[in-house]
Amino acid sequence: MSFVGGLFCLRACDSTKIQRPDERSAPRHHTPSNGFPRGRIAIRRSHLTTAMLDLEPRQLRAEHRPLLQRFYRAQQSRTRIAPEAECWAIGSPIAAGLCLTAVEGGWWLTGLLVHPARRRQGLAPCIVAAALHDRAGPTWLFCHPDLSDFYRRLGFREADELPACLFTRLQRYRRHKRLVALMHEGKYPTP
Structure with a gap:
């Protein structure tokens, strides 16, 4: 796990998920007042930089x-x-x-x-x-x-x-x- 731009980046072989530090234990179905769902946010691999994937x-x-x-x-x-x-x-x-x-x-x-x-x-x-x-x-x-x-x-x-x-x-x-x-x-x- 690494800290990237205020977000924790969890690395896995087949998927990468980003989780906000203050929302780790929030239920997935809850939506706060700002309209963004709490919990894990899956991002597409195409949006990751090579540095985030440790690829040199x-x-x-x-x-x-x-x-x-x-x-x-x-x-x-x-x-x-x-x-x-x-x-x-x-x-x-x-x-x-x-x-x-x-x-x-x-x-x-x-x-x-x-x-x-x-x-x-x-x-x-x-x-x-x-x-x-x-x-x-x-x-x-x-x-x-x-x-x-x-x-x-x-x-x-x-x-x-x-x-x-x-x-x-x-x-x-x-x-x-x-x-x-x-x-x-x-x-x-x-x-």
Whole structure:
């Protein structure tokens, strides 16, 4: 339990409830004169900040990389982690992850994935910001065209040019699925 903005925040695995300190023992059916019900007030997870859920993005050490691979498999993702990739994750157990690989002239972001129960809580922008913070050079990624608006909100734009290794990969991937190449230039703002 923690004290947040005058409210006690009770943490549980599947739900989070906020309870006013002075109303802990009030019956649930009683409505005071101000019109707000007393007792527990359930709030949607989408309204919680990552700080309230104790979710901090972190780079995984080599011995923890299998945890991210297991997370990808559990979400039925085909993402494979390259041996030279930096792995990033949020949560324990993992709620979101991504990989960054150094390529000619910059970085290649792959495998950004958020657990379905944790989507729309700001985890993806948070982990991207942490992973790209203070990185020199551009960052490229491939995504389905439906996701391009999401990445544009994070500062990515259509890539005019790709390093040779990414260009050949993109051509090979496009044989089986629709993809667009996006790029973020320079340093990412502070998370």
